Amino acid sequence: MIGYIFYFNLFKSQDIINSPYNERQDAYADKVERGSILASDGQVLAKDVTNSDGSVSREYPFSNIFAHVVGYDVNGKSGLESVENFKLLTSNAFFLEKIQNDLQNKKNPGDNVITTLDVSLQKAAYNALGDNKGAVVAIEPSTGKILAMVSKPDFDPNTVADEWTSLNEDANGDSALLNRATQGLYPPGSTFKILTSLEFTRENSDYASYTYTCDGSITKGETTIQCFDRTVHGKEDLTLSFANSCNSSFANIGLMLDGDSFKSTCESLLFNTELPGPLNCAKSSFTLNSSSGYATKMMTAMGQGDTLVSPYHMALITSAIANGGTLMTPYLVDRIENESGAVVTQNAPETYKKLMTSGEASVLTQLMEAVVNEGTGVDLSYGDYTVAGKTGTAEYSSDKSKSHSWFTGFSNVDNPDLVVCVVVEDYDGNRSARSIPIAKSVFDAYHSK
Numbered sequence: 129m130i131g132y133i134f135y136f137n138l139f140k141s142q143d144i145i146n147s148p149y150n151e152r153q154d155a156y157a158d159k160v161e162r163g164s165i166l167a168s169d170g171q172v173l174a175k176d177v178t179n180s181d182g183s184v185s186r187e188y189p190f191s192n193i194f195a196h197v198v199g200y201d202v203n204g205k206s207g208l209e210s211v212e213n214f215k216l217l218t219s220n221a222f223f224l225e226k227i228q229n230d231l232q233n234k235k236n237p238g239d240n241v242i243t244t245l246d247v248s249l250q251k252a253a254y255n256a257l258g259d260n261k262g263a264v265v266a267i268e269p270s271t272g273k274i275l276a277m278v279s280k281p282d283f284d285p286n287t288v289a290d291e292w293t294s295l296n297e298d299a300n301g302d303s304a305l306l307n308r309a310t311q312g313l314y315p316p317g318s319t320f321k322i323l324t325s326l327e328f329t330r331e332n333s334d335y336a337s338y339t340y341t342c343d344g345s346i347t348k349g350e351t352t353i354q355c356f357d358r359t360v361h362g363k364e365d366l367t368l369s370f371a372n373s374c375n376s377s378f379a380n381i382g383l384m385l386d387g388d389s390f391k392s393t394c395e396s397l398l399f400n401t402e403l404p405g406p407l408n409c410a411k412s413s414f415t416l417n418s419s420s421g422y423a424t425k426m427m428t429a430m431g432q433g434d435t436l437v438s439p440y441h442m443a444l445i446t447s448a449i450a451n452g453g454t455l456m457t458p459y460l461v462d463r464i465e466n467e468s469g470a471v472v473t474q475n476a477p478e479t480y481k482k483l484m485t486s487g488e489a490s491v492l493t494q495l496m497e498a499v500v501n502e503g504t505g506v507d508l509s510y511g512d513y514t515v516a517g518k519t520g521t522a523e524y525s526s527d528k529s530k531s532h533s534w535f536t537g538f539s540n541v542d543n544p545d546l547v548v549c550v551v552v553e554d555y556d557g558n559r560s561a562r563s564i565p566i567a568k569s570v571f572d573a574y575h576s577k
Contacts, residue, residue: 163238272456317522371503382429
């Protein structure tokens with residue numbers, strides 16, 4: 129019993145207090161004025177304001193732009209408003225000030241949460257995504273700092289209470305309250321060829337000698353896989369297969385792989401498990417194994433089939449590649465400060481897990497460079513910075529008429545500085561809805577500083 133009490137106080141108490149369903153929060157709010165949430169440069173993302181009638185309400189100066197990542201604090205809580213609730217309702221003001229406030233029956237000022245979020249990158253991602261449904265995630269791979277996170281459709285956290293009923297009308301699964309970056313699960317399309325390539329290199333030490341002649345399609349049994357637009361790619365090695373995003377070649381590779389080993393690799397890269405990070409995240413799903421049939425193996429290897437992944441998860445995998453195989457623990461809070469700006473707690477980068485060897489990360493980086501230099505991501509080759517990445521078009525309707533557009537990659541390849549992952553839902557061929565121009569807008573904003 130004593131051991132459990134110690135464990136609860138040390139590890140679980142703040143989780144319970146942070147819960148939006150815990151009525152104990154009211155007791156804290158009665159004595160402490162809720163602290164503010166700020167961007168990395170000090171711009172206010174959320175703060176308490178006193179109205180003319182003396183009531184207090186929460187104000188979000190950027191309205192919809194930070195809606196999902198910062199969250200809201202009415203009708204429950206979401207985003208950072210939820211996970212940092214305890215800190216925001218804790219006061220580390222100077223003790224004499226607290227004594228004076230107590231004597232005057234005044235609330236003590238809550239601590240402020242200083243995030244890792246970059247306003248310029250968040251705006252760039254938000255504006256570039258436009259009216260499209262989807263998500264954008266930007267991470268600093270060497271530290272794990274989350275610099276931007278956008279999800280659309282969105283909402284205005286200033287008016288959540290007034291619009292609560294309409295926001296919760298989710299007949300078509302299009303709830304604006306859903307953070308698609310962390311909780312949206314999508315077929316990964318050709319971005320999954322990153323994992324297929326990793327497994328292929330692990331199973332075949334002579335992977336560099338791989339060749340395949342693409343005539344636009346491949347048939348095994350009753351299953352036929354076609355390349356995008358039925359393009360005939362001709363003779364390819366692994367690099368060209370990856371750069372061209374050749375479905376036929378990767379379906380062929382899929383037939384060569386050991387299903388159980390492939391599943392083990394994917395699970396080591398965090399499929400079918402909880403993801404690290406500050407926000408609630410959906411589990412990505414990978415179901416292939418040694419008993420899977422030809423069709424499943426072929427479809428899975430090219431990023432279709434039953435595999436599902438979130439944009440946030442793809443950003444984490446890409447971050448590990450950019451960081452030499454090591455995934456840093458992703459985080460959103462840089463530090464906690466009291467009202468006067470004194471640092472209460474300071475977060476620092478931490479290693480989460482080695483997802484692959486540095487050699488494997490180097491091989492994947494070279495493949496991703498080829499995508500930009502000579503393949504499907506060539507639009508990202510025109511700039512003052514280098515990019516390595518992977519594009520993807522993920523079909524999700526039975527008649528193959530609907531698809532999502534993907535991009536995941538990183539800039540400054542020799543010394544990676546920024547990972548960007550984008551998914552655009554319901555891609556219909558319209559260039560403005562493609563993921564690449566959106567990613568480029570974020571890279572441009574970062575490198576223009």
